[in-house]
Amino acid sequence: MTVKEFEEFYAQTVARLTGQLYVMLGDLQEAQDVVQEAFAKGWSRRRQLDRDGRPEAWIRTVAWRLAVSRWRFRRRTAEAWERRGAPPHTEGPGPEQVVLVEAMRELPAQQRRTMTLYYLCDLTVEQIATETGVSASTVKTHLVRGRTSLAHRLQDPRIEEASGA
Structure with missing residues (x-):
């Protein structure tokens, strides 16, 4: 996939993929973030995307995996805070x-x-x-x-x- 082809692919599919991930995730900002990150990863693999013949599916799968990875990170962080307990109360600045x-x-x-x-x-x-x-x-x-x-x-x-x- 040439640079021009990738740019055309992006222009034709970014809105659709963002919409699909939005429905999957229920969070528009998160959908936009993971789709953009997936396209960034796809940019460096654009020759592979062309060989696979399913670049849209590849971007969608990568975006989904990124979202799942983020969920796991947030869940582990929340669990760590729960184990540690609430931070002690500190007074605001005087x-x-x-x-x-x-x-x-x-x-x-x-x-x-x-x-x-x-x-x-x-x-x-x-x-x-x-x-x-x-x-x-x-x-x-x-x-x-x-x-x-x-x-x-x-x-x-x-x-x-x-x-x-």
Whole structure:
């Protein structure tokens, strides 16, 4: 099957195969996903599809098997969660965390990345320089500017009022 023939085959059959898998699966999104994945697999085997003489059946079978494989994976995952039990309840972020995240979003992307790598990932300046591809002095600059910007954004007016500022 040539590239052009495969493209024509795809155009003629994708809607029909998606409809068939939709009826089989009862989930349109899942049907679309597995049919597309089956066509992707068929693309690399298009010469074999031509020899078999039943390319539509091949795509439909592969799509079905993909769907079954996904079901099995989901079922095993659900069973594993059931065996483990429900995860412990964790509180949502408090007002302080929300304010911090909002302030971090206002930083330039490189400062935000550097601050995250330093404070959340506990990387050294040298490790950050290696990971980001910038010099250690640039990392230090990003840290200083990020801290300064955050200090300005996170000033609590209640503290300033109490100190008489």
